[in-house]
Amino acid sequence: MTEQAPIIRVRNVTKRFGSVTAVDDVSIDIRQGEFFALLGPSGCGKTTLLRMLAGFETTSEGEIEIDGQPMLGVPPNRRPVNMVFQSYAVFPHMTVFDNVAYGLKVTGVGKSEIAERVKEALTLVHLEDFGRRKPDQLSGGQRQRVALARALVKKPKVLLLDEPLSALDAKLREAMRLELVHLQHSVGITFVIVTHDQDEALSMADRAAVMDHGVVRQVAAPATLYEHPNSRFVADFIGKMNLLEAKVAGLSGGRLAIDIEGLERFEVPHDGPASGEIGIAVRPEKTRLSKEQPAAGRLGLKGKVSDVAYYGNESHILLDTDTGVRFTTTIQNETRRSDSSILIGDDLWISWSPEDTLVLSE
Amino acid sequence: MSTLPARSMRRRRVRGTNPLEYLKRPWMQLTLLASFVFLYFPIVTLIAFSFNDSRRNITWRGFTWKYYEKAFNNASLHDAFVNSMIVAGTSTLVSTALGAMLGLALYRYRFPWKGTYEGVAHLPIVIPEICMGVAMLVFFNAINMDLSLITITVSHIAFTIPFVAVVIRARMAGFDVSLEEASHDLGASEWQTFWHITFPYMVPGLVAGALMAFVLSLDDFVITFFTAGVGSTTFPIKIYSMLRFSVTPEVNAASTVLIVITLSLTLIAMIMQSRWAKGRQE
Ligand SMILES: Nc1ncnc2c1ncn2[C@@H]1O[C@H](COP(=O)(O)OP(=O)(O)OP(=O)(O)O)[C@@H](O)[C@H]1O
Ligand SMILES: [Mg+2]
Numbered sequence: 001m002t003e004q005a006p007i008i009r010v011r012n013v014t015k016r017f018g019s020v021t022a023v024d025d026v027s028i029d030i031r032q033g034e035f036f037a038l039l040g041p042s043g044c045g046k047t048t049l050l051r052m053l054a055g056f057e058t059t060s061e062g063e064i065e066i067d068g069q070p071m072l073g074v075p076p077n078r079r080p081v082n083m084v085f086q087s088y089a090v091f092p093h094m095t096v097f098d099n100v101a102y103g104l105k106v107t108g109v110g111k112s113e114i115a116e117r118v119k120e121a122l123t124l125v126h127l128e129d130f131g132r133r134k135p136d137q138l139s140g141g142q143r144q145r146v147a148l149a150r151a152l153v154k155k156p157k158v159l160l161l162d163e164p165l166s167a168l169d170a171k172l173r174e175a176m177r178l179e180l181v182h183l184q185h186s187v188g189i190t191f192v193i194v195t196h197d198q199d200e201a202l203s204m205a206d207r208a209a210v211m212d213h214g215v216v217r218q219v220a221a222p223a224t225l226y227e228h229p230n231s232r233f234v235a236d237f238i239g240k241m242n243l244l245e246a247k248v249a250g251l252s253g254g255r256l257a258i259d260i261e262g263l264e265r266f267e268v269p270h271d272g273p274a275s276g277e278i279g280i281a282v283r284p285e286k287t288r289l290s291k292e293q294p295a296a297g298r299l300g301l302k303g304k305v306s307d308v309a310y311y312g313n314e315s316h317i318l319l320d321t322d323t324g325v326r327f328t329t330t331i332q333n334e335t336r337r338s339d340s341s342i343l344i345g346d347d348l349w350i351s352w353s354p355e356d357t358l359v360l361s362e
Numbered sequence: 363m364s365t366l367p368a369r370s371m372r373r374r375r376v377r378g379t380n381p382l383e384y385l386k387r388p389w390m391q392l393t394l395l396a397s398f399v400f401l402y403f404p405i406v407t408l409i410a411f412s413f414n415d416s417r418r419n420i421t422w423r424g425f426t427w428k429y430y431e432k433a434f435n436n437a438s439l440h441d442a443f444v445n446s447m448i449v450a451g452t453s454t455l456v457s458t459a460l461g462a463m464l465g466l467a468l469y470r471y472r473f474p475w476k477g478t479y480e481g482v483a484h485l486p487i488v489i490p491e492i493c494m495g496v497a498m499l500v501f502f503n504a505i506n507m508d509l510s511l512i513t514i515t516v517s518h519i520a521f522t523i524p525f526v527a528v529v530i531r532a533r534m535a536g537f538d539v540s541l542e543e544a545s546h547d548l549g550a551s552e553w554q555t556f557w558h559i560t561f562p563y564m565v566p567g568l569v570a571g572a573l574m575a576f577v578l579s580l581d582d583f584v585i586t587f588f589t590a591g592v593g594s595t596t597f598p599i600k601i602y603s604m605l606r607f608s609v610t611p612e613v614n615a616a617s618t619v620l621i622v623i624t625l626s627l628t629l630i631a632m633i634m635q636s637r638w639a640k641g642r643q644e
Contacts, residue, residue: 056543076546089544093562103548106558147544154548 005068007032007158007190008053013062015048015214022048024214025062030158030192035184037201038194040211041237046194047086049211050160053192054083067157082151083160086167088143090135096122096146097131103154121153124183141172152187159184161193165200177204198238202226210234231362232279240316242287242327243360244280251275256359262323266299268357279360286356287329289317289342294351303327305346317342319350405621412614429611430619439616442600449511449586449596450579453518458572460519461526462564465571468527469534484528486521494521495588502589509591517589518579525578526571533567566634573631577624 006029015023023045030036038046051057052064055076064071067080082103091099100118109117122128125145135143144164151159164180165173181204184191195201201208202222209219210233218230229235232243249257249265256270260280294300303321312333319327327350331342342348415426433439468480486494498517499509507513537560545555583598590599597620604613 054547056547076543077549077551083544083547085540085544087538087540089538089540091541091544091559102545102550102558106545106548106550106554150544150548 004032006030007067008192009063009065010049010053011063011065013049013052013064014060015045015052015057016060021214023052026211026214026216027062028209028216028219030190031207033188033190034206035181035191035204036193037205037208038192038211039198039201039205039208039237040196042196044211045214046196046211047162050083050162050192050194053158054081054160055079080157081160082154082156082158083162084144084147084151084164086162086164088147088167090138090143090146090150092135094135095131096127096133096135096138099135099146100150100153103150117153118149121149124152124187125149140167141176144168144176148183152183152189156189158190158192161191163194163196165195165197173200180204202238210237212237226283229281229358229360232281232360233362235279235281235358235360240284240328240330242282242284242325242329244325246278246280248275248278258357258359260323262301262321263299266354268354268359270359274359274361279362281358281360282352282356284316284328284330287327287350287352289319289329289331290349290351292349294349298351298353299357300349300351301325301327302347302349305342305344305348308342308344315342319348321350408614409618409621412611412618414611414614417610429615433612433615433619436612438595439597439600439604439612442595442597443619445511445594446580446597449515449518450576453515453522453579454572454576456515457519457522457575458526458568461523461571461575462530462568464523465527465530465567466534466560466564469531469537484524487524487528491521491582491584495585498585499588509589509594511594513589513591514586514594514596517585518582521582521585522575522578525574529571529574530564530567533564533570537563569634570631573627577627581620581624 008028008030010026010028010030013023013026014021026049038049040046048057052059053066053071055071055074055078059072069080071079091102094102097118100121101114104114104117118131119128122131125148127142127145127149130138130142130146135146138146144167148164161180165176168176177200180191180193193201193204202225205222207219207221208225210217210225212233218225218234220228225234225238229238229241235241236243244260246258246260249259251257251270251274254269254271255267256274257265257267258278258280259265288294288298293302301321301323303319305317306320306326307316307318309316309318310333314330314332317329317331319329321327329350412429413425413427414422415428416423464483468476468483473479494517498513498520502509502513541559541563542555545559546552550558581598582596583602586596586599587602590596595603597616601613601616601620604610604616
């Protein structure tokens with residue numbers, strides 16, 4: 001293995017605020033040059049973890065290493081990381097140029113070098129002509145670019161971003177996602193981004209850590225998180241998911257026999273152990289609706305359409321199955337009239353292939 | 363044809379009074395007038411009669427600058443004015459610095475008994491001035507300090523600090539703490555962060571607080587009266603002592619000077635405040 005040493009090592013880090021445990025025994029390695037996302041619902045401790053990396057919060061337990069150096073007791077101004085704040089925190093009384101130059105000035109970089117590096121950084125975020133403006137003459141998106149340039153001009157080992165896109169409108173947010181990824185590729189700096197938006201994390205990150213109540217549930221590439229979630233929480237949090245409770249009937253030769261109410265016993269490929277009560281999950285887009293009972297070999301449940309939600313490119317159909325479980329399925333609106341083919345109250349079958357069934361033991 | 367809508371509109375406006383158009387109501391106008399008269403008639407009279415060419419303040423005998431000249435050449439009045447400036451200047455400098463620190467500390471830190479500390483620190487705002495004066499006098503006696511300009515200055519510092527602190531605290535309430543964090547994150551030390559980021563934000567509050575402290579000190583009578591020693595007369599006390607002999611236009615002139623200084627400083631403070639408020643909105 002020629003694996004590089006991780007740029008950030010988080011080892012058994014816990015953070016308590018009084019009786020609240022915001023971050024609970026978290027261990028993560030973040031690799032050099034990767035775009036890493038901390039993903040999770042509100043209040044799960046993402047910001048707290050990021051602030052511990054930046055040095056604004058101390059760890060209650062555990063240790064953090066950045067670039068091989070232990071960070072215990074190292075103040076934010078001595079860490080090889082820089083942060084882009086959620087509110088951007090652009091200094092209101094300084095011009096764009098002075099904002100970007102600030103981090104160099106306070107550390108005693110020479111005037112000519114400052115001018116050069118600031119210009120370079122402003123070009124990087126397409127603000128070459130805005131140097132003399134004051135922050136109150138900028139749009140929200142431009143202010144964010146200032147915050148980015150101000151951090152990048154320091155040439156940090158790691159750039160930390162706390163919900164950098166949350167203050168932008170939907171269109172701009174989408175555009176900025178791509179731009180951030182391009183930016184990260186061109187500067188080659190490790191990015192750690194905090195977000196509660198799974199689309200954001202999936203579309204931008206090389207890898208993401210899914211957090212829940214201070215605990216890291218899974219660290220993996222987006223496709224793995226989506227197709228192979230390791231727990232009910234991750235399965236449910238990433239994308240839409242149909243979850244069923246099931247029982248293990250037997251495990252042999254890499255095939256797991258499963259019992260679910262309303263279905264005949266079926267087998268799915270599965271490696272690793274499994275026993276007792278498990279969760280069964282299937283993505284909506286991997287299910288199919290049909291008027292007739294599906295072919296043998298597919299798993300099928302009968303139900304009644306309870307809602308049709310139209311999203312333009314696709315529609316989401318809610319199906320209340322006879323066993324009492326509610327399924328969501330998506331259909332692509334391939335022609336202009338295709339949504340009218342399914343109506344509320346229709347009796348339909350929903351089916352999927354055993355291979356697309358996920359087994360969740362947690 | 364085209365004048366019709368305009369006319370009907372005008373009629374409507376006369377008939378109905380918007381609930382917010384208080385001034386349309388006669389009794390409201392009357393109240394306003396009365397309060398203006400009660401408030402400003404004495405002051406306007408005082409100023410007007412400072413220009414009256416008569417030894418007594420009863421009838422108007424024509425315009426003159428004579429009493430300003432006289433007041434200016436009155437050596438003891440002149441001294442009192444200089445004393446007042448020294449006291450107000452010094453106490454403003456000190457109380458602005460200390461008050462700013464107090465305001466900042468109360469804004470920033472959490473510590474045990476903070477509520478109590480805050481209440482005690484702001485007590486001088488509500489304590490009757492006479493009590494403050496007596497307390498100061500007793501204190502200076504107890505430590506065997508002779509009354510002089512120094513004792514006056516010290517007491518003025520003591521009673522203006524909380525005013526400055528309140529102003530600074532109000533200013534800091536709108537401060538975004540992540541600005542300081544960003545500065546720190548970009549490599550600045552605590553000290554650099556304070557001077558480059560926090561202090562510039564505080565400046566409007568500092569100016570407002572300083573002007574307030576200056577005006578409060580300049581026209582303070584009660585506390586000064588208790589803490590002034592022989593030969594350390596301030597302007598308000600001098601005016602008072604002149605009054606005891608006779609009410610001459612010279613007193614009016616001196617008072618007018620005080621009014622003008624106070625008003626201009628207040629005006630400056632207000633203009634600065636509105637400028638900054640506008641600057642922030644843009
Ligand atoms: N300074 C603090 N003092 C006390 N509790 C705190 C403090 N900061 C965070 N917490 C608590 O820690 C938990 C995690 O907070 P954190 O801000 O890290 O969440 P988050 O995942 O960033 O959420 P969001 O998406 O809403 O920003 C929350 O329960 C929060 O109330
Ligand atoms: Mg957060």
